[in-house]
Amino acid sequence: MPDPASYRPRTGEIPTDPGVYRFRDPHGRVIYVGKAKNLRQRLTSYFQDPRHLTPKTRTMVTTAGSVEWTVVASEQESLQLEFTWIKEFAPRFNIMFRDDKTYPYLAVTMGETYPRALVMRGDKRKGTKYFGPFYPAKAVRETLDTVLRVFPVRSCSAGVFNRAQRSGRPCLLGYIGKCAAPCVGRISPEEHRELAQELCDFMGGDGQRFIRELERRMGAAAAEMDYEAAARHRDDIAALRRVFERNAVVLDESVDADIFGVEEDDLEAAVQVFHVRGGRIRGQRGWVMEKVEDVSLEQLLEQLLQQVYGEMDDATRIPREVLVPELPEDAEALTGWLAERRGAKVKLKVAQRGPKKELAGTVQENARQALALHKARRAGDVTVRSAGLQQIQDALGLPEPPLRMEGYDNSHVSGTNVVGSMVVFEDGLPKKSDYRRFKVTGEAARDDTSSMYDVISRRFQYYLEELAGEDELSSGEVSAEAATPARFSYPPSLVVVDGGPPQVAAAQQALDDLGITEISVVGLAKRLEEVWVPGDEFPVILPRDSEGLYLLQRLRDESHRFAITFHRERRGKSMLTSVLDDVPGLGPAKKAALLKHFGSVKKMKAATLEELGEVKGVGPRLATAVFAALHDDAA
Template sequence: MADPASYRPKTGEIPTTPGVYRFRDPNGRVIYVGKAKNLRSRLNSYFANPVQLTTKTYTMVHTASSVEWTVVGSELEALQLEYTWIKEYAPRFNIVFRDDKTYPYLAITMSDKYPRALVMRGDKQKGTKYFGPFYPARAIRETLDTVLRVFPIRSCTTGIFKRAERAGRPCLMGYIGKCSAPCVGRISEEDHRKLADDLVQFMASDGSKFIRELESQMAAAVKILDYESAARLRDEIAALRRVFERNAVVLDDNTDADIFAVAEDELEAAVQVFHVRHGRIRGQRGWVVEKVEDASPEEFIEHLLQQVYGEMYDADRIPREVLVPTLPANELDVAQWLRDLRGAAVSLRVPQRGEKAALMETVQENAVQALSLHKSRRSGDITVRSQGIQELQENLGLAEPPLRIECFDISHVSGTNVVASMVVVEDGLPKKSEYRKFKITGDAARDDTASMYDVISRRFQHYLEDLSGSDDLESGQINAAEAKQAPPKKFAYPPSLVVVDGGPPQVSAAVAALTDLGIMDMPVIGLAKRLEEVWIPDDPFPVIFPRASAGLYLLQRIRDEAHRFAISFHRQRRAKSMISSVLDDIPGLGPSKRQALMKHFGSVKKIRAASLEELKQVPGFGDKLAATVHERVHEAAPSVEAPVAAESAEQQE
């Protein structure tokens, strides 16, 4: 890795004007593109103290070997140039929403002698009417197939059309009734163009006018007993209704908007967008990207809008409204850039209430589901799991593959109700039957390192005891009959790798616990959540895994599962402590009557809200006991609020 000091430019050489900069690697490839309002201030931040940089930025500046910049006239120009260079170079340390396809549209070539209906991508052409975007492409192809039954204009290529003209025979579409076959003179040029005009009007409206006309024609056909024509018209009406049933009405007819939402974790982000045109959801699209650069939510949204709209030079493809979960960095410049692309005003905002905010929640739910599906597919892929185990062995220098990994996490709120969890993963899959919970009390609960020492000591003390039992069996001190009657020994199988949630202090505590037990050959690492750094004992620097590493993904999944398991146990403990704090000290209220009271009301909150008469209705409660309970629960009301208020603090843990 290069030393940033070797290519750091002199401060006086860097201008203080807006501009765009590029970092290059030793081979001359651009690995990062950024923009700045003040180039000198931004670039100096990369070199002032590289040790204090975040992991991703630290890796980038040590991978690069040179930096260069271009001065521009304004921040808006910097925004445009940054987008151009990101598209040109696809830098590895920039978030890039890779997609090799453009949006599919239903196009009608009105400038042709015989207008043609087709699915079209790419830049718009003059004299062609476009409807969409539709996504996925299957949706627009189904729509086209349906409308051609009612508006049978040509959909063939120029080559097929001319070949049919020469042969005097229509193509298959003409024979099955989905083309009026102007190539062989079955319909005049004027009538064919009228069909095309009707199709344009139908797609531009909600179709009610055409459906009403067809219903009138069907009624007239029934009146004269022309049931064959009536059946055909009935099928056409059903076909037109299906076109609009696919695109649910969600907003006012005059609403054209793109609605974005993002779901993310430390490594990846899922983006979803709903395209609403004339109040209907015309399409949905999504990406899952690696978070290869340190970008705030505002910067992430800015990069997203840059890349989604950067190539949409046609005004019709950019809607009047762009709704986002967070306003982008340089909001005014981004809005002006969109306005220049569209040639008209663009409303860039965060919906706060009403139908648009509700639809934003739906888009957000789709993003969450997309990220969850992406992760579940990765975790369920045996190839990815095997690759992750192999990467852990290689990057951590383990003597054997970590086929069994145990991860430990501590959970508490301000030092109260301290608990710990142990989760087990074998062959990359969770083994929930061997998860364990630990209650931590006394001096061990004073801080996280003491708690970690206590948990590791207790877990491996059990391991040594179980191992000793196995040795007794092998030496003949325990006979086979006794061994069969003995409970299964869950701790006798040692892990290949111990993972603790935290950095060097937690790792040192775990190693100290193992050393005090005489276990010297157990690999231990720590995974620090904020920067996803992997810490090894006695190493001043963390191990940095590649962003797309299957090994890092496996560690992250194990750590998150341990955290979830610890939080669940902590909440159970806190709930029990809240109940005991209110009911345990009431004279005359023993375990059976306390259970009867909870069964009758269901919660302490409902007990506190109950009247004296309602308390008397509990089986086994007389006037005196009911009065005592009523008095004590109301006296204790202020003290029981603390655990509830602690919820927000625990969620932030």
């Protein structure tokens, strides 16, 4: 493993200008590309004490064997060069967004002598204009079938086209009016190209112009009493309107925008984008990616937009507006780069109000559900779960895979209402019937380590007591309670606490004090996703994309969620008690009824006197007293 000090450049040799840098491994392969406003400041940050680096960065600098840089004139140039190198080298330590599925596009091959309209997946061929993506795939096929009625562009393969040219007879589509039959000379190459361009203009959002023209022709034909032609134009108008009706109107007709939503956790991110053209949602696209580096949402969005629009062959498809959840880093340079690629102004902004903000919320919800679905499918895969358990066993040196793991966390606000949680995963899946909650009081609630010691001690004290009860029975004897398993009688193979060395030491001390030696303890620190083992100075680093780390993270996050839920419940009850203790005639049952009806003290305070009186058992006089108590407290 290379030592970063062996290839560290002298600080004075590194320029302070903006630029782009590359880390290469000992074999010369580029493993990371980055940009910086100040190259010296950025590069020296990689060569500090390795213990202070994030796991990803530490792995990258110890994998690399050299670093090089290129100075540029501006931040916009550095953005362009960074993207060019990422695309060229595909560095392993850079985030790479990949579609979670392949989407169908309506494509028109304008680079051919006789342009062809067809359904394509992907977005890579030069000289081809793409419209979409469409979802589901049925939508693009129905759209193509409909528009060919009005714009009868060639849609056949090269083989069919050449065969028709040789025979002098068009295919079936030529006979039924869904192809202008350029193969047999019914239309010249120039006229056919013009027809294909009209199809592109229509699909590009200029549909109303064609509809208005058809309406004019229909009126003229009717005035001349050519009712057959008028009927054809009427049917063509209906066909074009059907294309529009398939896409919901969500914004003003003048709006062309791509709206992005991002949902992320420490290991993965899901991205969704809605393509709005002419105020209608014309397509939807999504990605799910592994986060191989520690980046903020702003950095992630910058890399996302670089890849989405940098790989777009037809840059005219970049919309006038790009709406994002947060402005990326170097938003000004990124906006300039997008405008340069599009050849016209591009607005990069966050939706603040109105229909755009509502639609942005919908896109964000789609991203949230996409990440949840991805996690559920990943967790439901038996092979994947087994691999995760095996990785945990190998990394921690356990005698067997941890088929039962217990996760622990504490929750409190300034040391009040301290609670602990215990969640259980068996075979890599949550076993919610075995979840437990703990109230932590007295001296045990003074800090996180004391709380963790208390919760672990109590859980395994119960385990020892139930174990002792079983041992007292003679061989073959069954206790009266044996019909249902004892609550704490199953020991885990692995205890996972939320935290670093202090929490791990407290949990291990609790087991040691109880004389339990067969159960392993580790801690998972949130920010850096490091696995801490009792007594070790350095953490165990699992690869960011490993199933083992993913499984430990799910266990840790579930214990955190369970602890937070219990804490909020207790806090809500204690707040309600403190506010309403002195209200005459309000006993525990009516307090509970109030809390159940409104859900929280905050909502109760926002209620009117009449709404308080609607609660069962709360009459006008009691409602008045409750209202006064709540608002006296607020004052």
